[in-house]
Amino acid sequence: MGDRRGGGANGRLALLGRLIDDEPAVDGSLGVTAGRLERLCTVLARVLPASGAGVSVFTEGRIEGGTAATWGPDSRAIEELQHSLGEGPCIDAFTSRRPVLEPDLLGRGIQRWPAYGPAAHAYGVGAVFALPLQVGGARLGALGIYRAEPGPLAALTFSQAITFAEIAVGLLIDGQDADGGTVSGVDDLVAYRAEVYQAQGMVMVDLGVTLSEAMARLRGFAYSDGRPLSDVAHDVLAGILQLNRDTL
Amino acid sequence: MPVFACGRDRTMIAVEQLAEVFVEIADTLVDDFDVIEFLQLVTSRSASICNASSAGLLLADAHGQLQFMAASQESVKLLELFQLQNAEGPCLDCFHTGTAVVNTDLDDAIERWPVFAPRAVSAGFRSVHAFPLRHRKDVIGALNLFGTETGQLESHDVRIIQALADVATIGLMQERVIQDQKIVTEQLQGALNSRITIEQAKGALARSHGISVDAAFELMRDYARRNHHHLSDVALAVVSDPAVHPELLSGRPTPPV
Structure with missing residues (x-):
């Protein structure tokens, strides 16, 4: 069942982050965040492997969303199907706040999504897996993973997919700020420290902003201060540090 | 209520109390139940049924890291003891081996868990137990009990606490879709x-x-x-x-x- 220690997950996060940083951009016209997300999809498809991948972003409280980045043949069209049809794995993952794993798109997938299922299958998709891009109560979007062959994701592959989703969350959060760090600079996302989450809630109240913006401010402060996020969170909890609108 | 470790001063857990606990837990498993509340109930009943002073439950995430989910009482001090077990401790051992870790005297466990054991002792605990949450061949988490006295869980008690851990697994998986x-x-x-x-x-x-x-x-x-x-x-x-x-x-x- 894989490496039990935190080092394994953090090691993988750093490794995949470096692969994404080193990946040459395909479409130079994309913005910073969209470009990084596209490279993430490219690396994901190669590493897992998958025939395609896409990131969709949604506005909190609504299922209308848009495609932020994709990789793979027809993957933008496949990702867009969900937005035009109003149903599909990414929408379900976003609304249910859980992964949606459908290894048999032509079978159960069609019962689940009567419009999306056949349409995606027409593009050669046999299995779809969607992961919510979220941290607790903060939701940003969903990561869609497409395979031509039906069949489940192996446990290790799922674990890798979760790491890609965590990196995508970091990119989307940092994208709210003008300039985040590099992908491999993403830190502490798998630390799951209670203190980091508690600090996010505190900063949300201190600044009167949304939870995802509070996460962006905390991460931005940690980057600019050159300190681990867990240190900054500790200071917020201890009352040593209180972010205000002038802190950044 | 006096607080002492499981099994000490008693021969067995009272049958009536046990029946009540299982009925209460089963009652919470309605269609629309809250997983966190359910796990909290399991931990607080596990603690009270064997007079352990604190109980908590950890689940493995997709990376195989143990994450704190619920405890009989929620305190920063206790949360740290659970969080620490990503690196070492009875839950991690239990998670690796799939077998229960019972009747561990924390004073004698410094070599086994050089960071966890002293922290647990300074938090006021003397004994610790951990029971696996098993789903088929996999271990998906662990139920953790702390006592303020050293003590011996009888084999009878061990089976009961394991049954509570199994109930937690069933609740998590919502039995009807467990396949x-x-x-x-x-x-x-x-x-x-x-x-x-x-x-x-x-x-x-x-x-x-x-x-x-x-x-x-x-x-x-x-x-x-x-x-x-x-x-x-x-x-x-x-x-x-x-x-x-x-x-x-x-x-x-x-x-x-």
């Missing part, structure tokens, strides 16, 4: 994210009211109980749509959604 591995994965991920939301809401409430995160948890739990809401739903509203529960966040301007 499907992909649904197991989906459920676990959903439960793990609910716990993160609770921590975020603790922080928000602590700041809104100028209280500790432990007190913030009590406030949120009591509010949920009083108003017959699920704890996870209240926590989610606190961080995503605070206007839903204005009285819970009173006294401060509510953040925009």
